[in-house]
Amino acid sequence: MSEYFSEASSADVVNARMGAQTDPRLRQIMHALVSHLHAFIKDVEPTTAEWEAAIDFLTKTGQLCSETRQEFILLSDVLGVSMLVDAINHRRPDGATENTVFGPFHVDGAPELAMGANISLDGKGESCLFEGRVLDLDGNPVEGAVVDVWSDNADGFYDVQQPGIQPQWNNRGVFRTGADGRYWFRGVKPVSYPIPDDGPVGQMLERVERHPWRPAHMHFLVHASGFESVTTHTFVEGDPYLESDAVFGVKKSLIAPFERTDGGDTSWRSQFDFILKPM
Amino acid sequence: MSEYFSEASSADVVNARMGAQTDPRLRQIMHALVSHLHAFIKDVEPTTAEWEAAIDFLTKTGQLCSETRQEFILLSDVLGVSMLVDAINHRRPDGATENTVFGPFHVDGAPELAMGANISLDGKGESCLFEGRVLDLDGNPVEGAVVDVWSDNADGFYDVQQPGIQPQWNNRGVFRTGADGRYWFRGVKPVSYPIPDDGPVGQMLERVERHPWRPAHMHFLVHASGFESVTTHTFVEGDPYLESDAVFGVKKSLIAPFERTDGGDTSWRSQFDFILKPM
Numbered sequence: 067m068s069e070y071f072s073e074a075s076s077a078d079v080v081n082a083r084m085g086a087q088t089d090p091r092l093r094q095i096m097h098a099l100v101s102h103l104h105a106f107i108k109d110v111e112p113t114t115a116e117w118e119a120a121i122d123f124l125t126k127t128g129q130l131c132s133e134t135r136q137e138f139i140l141l142s143d144v145l146g147v148s149m150l151v152d153a154i155n156h157r158r159p160d161g162a163t164e165n166t167v168f169g170p171f172h173v174d175g176a177p178e179l180a181m182g183a184n185i186s187l188d189g190k191g192e193s194c195l196f197e198g199r200v201l202d203l204d205g206n207p208v209e210g211a212v213v214d215v216w217s218d219n220a221d222g223f224y225d226v227q228q229p230g231i232q233p234q235w236n237n238r239g240v241f242r243t244g245a246d247g248r249y250w251f252r253g254v255k256p257v258s259y260p261i262p263d264d265g266p267v268g269q270m271l272e273r274v275e276r277h278p279w280r281p282a283h284m285h286f287l288v289h290a291s292g293f294e295s296v297t298t299h300t301f302v303e304g305d306p307y308l309e310s311d312a313v314f315g316v317k318k319s320l321i322a323p324f325e326r327t328d329g330g331d332t333s334w335r336s337q338f339d340f341i342l343k344p345m
Numbered sequence: 346m347s348e349y350f351s352e353a354s355s356a357d358v359v360n361a362r363m364g365a366q367t368d369p370r371l372r373q374i375m376h377a378l379v380s381h382l383h384a385f386i387k388d389v390e391p392t393t394a395e396w397e398a399a400i401d402f403l404t405k406t407g408q409l410c411s412e413t414r415q416e417f418i419l420l421s422d423v424l425g426v427s428m429l430v431d432a433i434n435h436r437r438p439d440g441a442t443e444n445t446v447f448g449p450f451h452v453d454g455a456p457e458l459a460m461g462a463n464i465s466l467d468g469k470g471e472s473c474l475f476e477g478r479v480l481d482l483d484g485n486p487v488e489g490a491v492v493d494v495w496s497d498n499a500d501g502f503y504d505v506q507q508p509g510i511q512p513q514w515n516n517r518g519v520f521r522t523g524a525d526g527r528y529w530f531r532g533v534k535p536v537s538y539p540i541p542d543d544g545p546v547g548q549m550l551e552r553v554e555r556h557p558w559r560p561a562h563m564h565f566l567v568h569a570s571g572f573e574s575v576t577t578h579t580f581v582e583g584d585p586y587l588e589s590d591a592v593f594g595v596k597k598s599l600i601a602p603f604e605r606t607d608g609g610d611t612s613w614r615s616q617f618d619f620i621l622k623p624m
Contacts, residue, residue: 105381154352
């Protein structure tokens with residue numbers, strides 16, 4: 067038996083309908099969803115036409131999704147939801163390397179390479195040496211850490227976005243640290259690129275006067291036995307989009323120096339240490 | 346220039362990105378959306394897997410939508426959102442007939458019929474006389490009120506759900522009141538029916554132990570010059586789903602008597618007056 071619907075009691079009426087045997091975690095999530103959703107609606111008091119526009123937006127967002135496009139993840143990204151969920155799940159002590167969003171472009175099974183290898187296979191862009199150490203919170207080197215890296219090429223695309231155009235595994239590689247915890251490899255200095263903006267999310271960004279660009283970054287997934295894995299980027303110091311990343315991925319601690327080299331076999335050099343939190 | 350993302354300031358960081366020239370109403374809606382959405386996420390602290398499940402649910406909901414199926418409206422309905430938006434947009438003084446959800450089955454252009462006509466064209470079900478008056482708040486009859494009615498047939502389907510099976514305009518008609526404000530027509534006693542439950546919304550209902558049924562009802566759209574239109578149902582007194590309507594459409598004032606007739610040319614009779622609020 068439940069109360070009839072009324073504006074004042076709307077969320078309570080809906081929540082009272084859940085059965086007693088509902089999974090407790092699902093119950094908690096649904097209860098909070100309904101409460102916050104009704105509070106939002108009471109705040110803005112949408113007209114019928116606005117409600118219809120919201121239904122239409124959600125419908126178009128779902129209908130654009132395919133094997134190669136996930137518009138709802140993009141929506142989550144540009145609303146800061148992806149970063150918030152990431153932050154909640156990766157709280158770390160001061161000093162430990164911070165997480166950021168995983169992004170859609172990681173591929174399992176990239177080749178494990180010798181330290182110093184060049185992951186840029188298409189010969190484009192400005193060469194860059196990436197180097198640093200994997201350390202624990204006390205500054206001791208972590209041996210056997212797996213450093214999985216990936217970036218866009220000099221045209222702003224990942225290899226999986228351009229099959230047949232870029233070589234497979236272009237700008238991807240996996241490295242394993244030795245006793246000194248050091249890693250080093252060659253690649254290209256990453257470039258800024260826009261998230262896909264030809265769908266409903268792009269239209270929304272335009273209407274709130276936001277651009278779709280992400281600042282240039284190198285992806286890192288660092289894992290080592292006994293430590294919490296770190297999924298993060300290093301961001302290219304000086305990038306014009308650092309303070310307006312379309313998906314809010316930038317944290318100050320993740321902005322890495324990129325320095326012009328004086329001689330050597332790369333044009334740039336970027337040094338960054340990863341500090342892992344024990345499990 | 347905006348602050349970098351942090352868990353604590355997440356909603357503020359996102360909202361600070363909107364441009365100064367953003368339409369004020371859109372700005373208000375987006376600001377509230379981001380604030381409530383982030384508050385929801387902070388309340389439940391979803392795991393990455395739960396976030397992925399939410400993305401998957403929304404994607405499937407969008408992908409089921411078609412010309413003949415609107416799963417996002419169904420989601421809005423079962424979460425009480427459709428009724429809340431309806432309530433917010435149709436606040437009325439005591440005594441005026443309350444609104445309820447419009448539903449997806451209205452068709453413009455139904456035939457205008459003479460009072461007393463039988464709208465049931467398929468010969469199925471238990472016949473019922475619907476009658477009553479259209480009145481203003483002082484109890485005066487409203488002349489020239491247009492009473493647009495529609496219901497399911499005895500099998501629980503609207504004509505538009507069964508093209509080629511049901512006659513066109515089965516259980517639909519438009520009537521116009523005379524000087525006495527009275528309306529009367531014949532139809533069938535409506536029956537309960539389930540909302541479509543073979544998609545993500547149906548799966549969600551099952552997981553929270555809710556059924557998909559709507560209590561039996563006759564739809565009315567009543568409009569008259571100088572008065573606010575009323576979109577409502579009358580619900581069949583005694584229906585087992587009155588207190589658990591899957592879409593929360595029932596209001597106590599909309600439950601109508603359905604009485605067995607003693608003789609006469611219909612088996613049932615349902616009397617209901619519509620009280621209109623002036624514009």
